[in-house]
Amino acid sequence: PMMKELFGLNQLERDLESCLNLKKVIIVPGDSDRSDWVKKEMGRACARFLRKIAEPDQVIAVSGGSTMLAVAEMMIPSSAFKSTMFVPARGGVGEAVELEANYIASLMAKKTKGHYRMMHVPDQVSDEAYQTLLREPHIQEVLESLKRAHIVIHGIGNAMTMAVRRKSSQAILDKLQREQAVGESFGYYFNRNGEIVYRVQSLGLKLDDLANAKNIIAVAGGSSKAEAIRAISTKVSRDILITDEGAAKAILSLE
Ligand code: F6P
DSSP states (O other): OHHHHHHTHHHHHHHHHHHHTOSEEEEESSOTTTOHHHHHHHHHHHHHHHHHHOOTTOEEEEOOSHHHHHHHHHOOOOTTGGGOEEEESBSBOSSOGGGSHHHHHHHHHHHHTOEEOOOOSBSSOOHHHHHHHHTOHHHHHHHHHHHTOSEEEEEOEEHHHHHHHTTOOHHHHHHHHHTTEEEEETTEEEETTSOEEEEOOOSBOOGGGGGGOSEEEEEOOSGGGHHHHHHHHHHTOOSEEEEEHHHHHHHHTTO
């Protein structure tokens, strides 16, 4: 709290809450585009917040990415976490294994002495494979628990950065450019008005599933993610944003 007052972040949090129309914003000092420790601090802030709100016997759905990894690394045990089930929001997305939701859910369970489920399916599958996988009892079980998630924690990325990171085809890159996609989350790509312009065919959480979640927590920072964060906060992630000063100031200056 002392540090925050020093940096004047409390006011910035209130400003961003009203700008993005969110229930709560938590801002850590610095800009994660410039220094790595800022991402770690976002991870710490999210881990602390989760520990505060988690209740026994709940499902927590988690997405992938380096920011979620930072959250997982900061998690510590609590009595509620002991009976928490960490579930990956999606199958693999063609990323490095340690950035996959599967790995992050398992790491959270390990750090907190909780439980986890795995979703051993590629994220980008053909229609045919998709329909077949959907009928697998194991997959159905995971998808069912995602629908029951009380808390959803997720990362946000820049549309182009994510499409490149996932080695998407030139046709998809062209489409995203044409549609002016700015942000990505859960495999959905959004334009600046928060409209979905493209979606990766994949197994996992659907945006409709979010309607049941009590707390949707987005964790994303770095001034370069300003447009992406704004696009996704307006429609999808309506509850809580954990970000950094760099992104916060950049979002407010977009207005
Ligand atoms: O690929 C999973 C994911 O959560 C994406 O939905 C999101 O855009 C990205 O990771 C964020 O990654 P990072 O935290 O590394 O920027």
